[in-house]
Amino acid sequence: MHELAVTENILSIALKHAKQAQAVKVTDIYITIGQLSSVVDDSVQFHWDIMSEDTICSGAKLHFNRIPAEFFCTECQTKFNMDQVLAPCPNCGSIRVRIVAGEEFFLESIEVERKGDDSL
Amino acid sequence: MNTRVTVVEKIMDANDQVAVLIRDKLTAKRILAINLMASPGAGKTTFILRTIQELSSRFRIGVIEGDTAPVTIDADKITAAGMPAVQINTGGECHLDAMMMSRGIDQLPLDDLDLIIVENVGNLICPAAFNLGTHLNVLIASVPEGDDKPYKYPNIYRGLDVLVISKTDLLPYIKFNMEYFKQGVEILNPGLSTFALSAQTGDNFQNWINWLEKQIAILKQNG
Numbered sequence: 001m002h003e004l005a006v007t008e009n010i011l012s013i014a015l016k017h018a019k020q021a022q023a024v025k026v027t028d029i030y031i032t033i034g035q036l037s038s039v040v041d042d043s044v045q046f047h048w049d050i051m052s053e054d055t056i057c058s059g060a061k062l063h064f065n066r067i068p069a070e071f072f073c074t075e076c077q078t079k080f081n082m083d084q085v086l087a088p089c090p091n092c093g094s095i096r097v098r099i100v101a102g103e104e105f106f107l108e109s110i111e112v113e114r115k116g117d118d119s120l
Numbered sequence: 121m122n123t124r125v126t127v128v129e130k131i132m133d134a135n136d137q138v139a140v141l142i143r144d145k146l147t148a149k150r151i152l153a154i155n156l157m158a159s160p161g162a163g164k165t166t167f168i169l170r171t172i173q174e175l176s177s178r179f180r181i182g183v184i185e186g187d188t189a190p191v192t193i194d195a196d197k198i199t200a201a202g203m204p205a206v207q208i209n210t211g212g213e214c215h216l217d218a219m220m221m222s223r224g225i226d227q228l229p230l231d232d233l234d235l236i237i238v239e240n241v242g243n244l245i246c247p248a249a250f251n252l253g254t255h256l257n258v259l260i261a262s263v264p265e266g267d268d269k270p271y272k273y274p275n276i277y278r279g280l281d282v283l284v285i286s287k288t289d290l291l292p293y294i295k296f297n298m299e300y301f302k303q304g305v306e307i308l309n310p311g312l313s314t315f316a317l318s319a320q321t322g323d324n325f326q327n328w329i330n331w332l333e334k335q336i337a338i339l340k341q342n343g
Contacts, residue, residue: 002213004213005217006249009135017129036278039249086307095307099308112125
């Protein structure tokens with residue numbers, strides 16, 4: 001249930017960048033989440049709808065780009081994705097593996113409307 | 121016509137920035153701080169009390185207790201053991217964050233401490249996402265919780281500096297496959313320093329104490 005704190009952070013980062021871009025409205029938020037980050041999309045969306053209400057982010061749609069957990073076996077150099085459960089290298093059975101992707105958690109970009117955009 | 125604005129900012133960045141300030145402050149004062157995480161009932165408070173008991177003749181220790189409810193049960197036990205304790209009520213939040221930690225250390229007598237132990241909220245998910253500015257992340261995994269925990273909560277194992285496998289005195293009575301457990305840990309955090317012990321009986325507890333003393337000494341020397 002730390003999605004409340006997470007959502008607060010997303011809102012404050014989005015508002016900061018929207019202000020810098022002189023936006024009048026934020027329509028879309030693009031978030032990158034690795035499979036190994038323990039964040040629940042639905043819960044973030046739920047908090048978001050309430051928290052963003054009186055801001056220029058109100059009504060903005062959240063897009064979650066899920067990055068699969070990817071491992072690299074240091075024994076046999078095989079790259080493999082984590083299925084459902086953490087497991088040794090499917091090729092050689094070694095547990096000498098490195099996690100190369102799946103721990104990302106950042107706000108990638110936002111889509112905004114700017115003053116005068118309509119007249120373009 | 122919408123405009124796409126590139127952001128690429130870590131969502132936990134605001135917390136991480138506060139954490140860096142805390143760590144710098146504690147390092148400058150030569151105080152080692154450890155963030156003790158575990159599930160509810162893993163024996164965090166018992167572990168802390170025994171650690172205090174073993175170290176209190178040589179070191180001054182402060183404790184920050186994180187709890188979701190305004191109960192001072194844990195903090196009272198620490199105070200009874202003769203060490204300063206601060207209770208942080210997270211107001212229902214499932215974790216401590218760097219801001220709460222900052223308020224916690226401000227209430228401790230920092231000029232009179234060698235070690236701060238932070239007892240995080242009992243939870244294996246949320247505390248993993250929030251840096252507190254401590255020097256070491258420690259997880260207590262008690263064997264009755266089961267051998268599948270690294271597989272179910274990979275995130276918390278990733279960020280650890282030390283793992284304590286506790287309640288080993290219960291191993292004869294439960295099904296716990298140590299090999300399977302350690303395989304999960306090794307995949308997530310290769311070469312992680314691990315201590316298997318019982319805080320109740322004291323079995324192998326001295327290994328942890330020796331290691332911790334060494335960490336305090338290293339920080340005192342090098343900062």
